[in-house]
Amino acid sequence: MKILLFGCNGQVGWELQRALSPLGELVALDFDTAGAWHADFSRPPALADTIRALQPDVIVNAAAHTAVDKAEAEPALARTLNAEAPAVLAAEAASAGALLVHYSTDYVFDGSGSAPRAEDAPTDPLNVYGETKLAGEEAIRSSGCRHLILRTSWVYGTRGGNFARTMLRLAQERDRLAVIDDQVGAPTGADLLADVTAHAIRAVGSHGAPTGTYHLVAGGETSWFGYASHVIDFARAAGLPVTVAPDAIAAVPTSAYPTPARRPKNSRLDTTRLRQTFGLALPPWQSGVDRMLRELLT
Secondary structure (H helix, E strand, O other): OEEEEEOOOOHHHHHHHHHHHHHOEEEEEOOOOOOOOOOOOOOHHHHHHHHHHHOOOEEEEOOOOOOHHHHHHOHHHHHHHHHHHHHHHHHHHHHHOOEEEEEEEHHHOOOOOOOOEOOOOOOOOOOHHHHHHHHHHHHHHHHOOEEEEEEEOOEEOOOOOOHHHHHHHHHHHOOOEEEEOOOEEOOEEHHHHHHHHHHHHHHHHHHOOOOEEEEOOOEOOEEHHHHHHHHHHHHHHOOOOOOOOHHHEEEEOHHHOOOOOOOOOEOOEOOHHHHHHHOOOOOEHHHHHHHHHHHHHO
16 A cells, blocks of 8 residues: 655644554655655645656645634635645545545534534534635545545644643743633544544555544543643643642633634534444543653653
């Protein structure tokens, strides 16, 4: 099996390099990869040339425009990266009979209510990022290619910046913190996304598991306030010089931190279909976050 991975140096792409390697020959590319193969998503036609030259059995797309607020100011670029480029991947996958794996987001929903969204729930994105990611999904489905669209949320990794790193820094710099408490989701590790992706690719190839759209997030739920409190409590117990006291972390509404892009308050995703189809148990979000923190603090 030959696997072509786009976006190999991002948080998810970095973990995918590890998780996908045992499945076969892996060609891992990023937008600035030197050499004959083009992987710059701002130039979608060049992606087609790369796919035709490499002739992969599986295409995994971990590249995207993920700067949610910045997308509001550059919608054309966001659409190119999140919709037009995936459309090219899908067309080439359909032509070659390859499987396309693509990552999407809870931002395709409006974030209303408190129930977890199933895969077939009505979509209604609140911002440019969500709109362009939804357009990418629709282009993939309409292409007729075999595909796995994996929607996720609140992704973190030990590589690069993330919410936990920010909280660890602020907890050592400030006496008081204010963190949003009315947005709820499940912090999901890039390593979990990569491992489940590898499992799903193998299940589709070896056992004919159904393709389509799946929700993939860690188990349980929390708010950003709950996430921050968990991180800081862990750091304090690990002996990090935390200056903020447990009772000095204030829970505040989304309106306390206005942003260019509107955020969904309900980021809960129902993972029943994925768990039942692939026979998986998704660990609670705390276990993944704790593992990340142990790596960051040692």
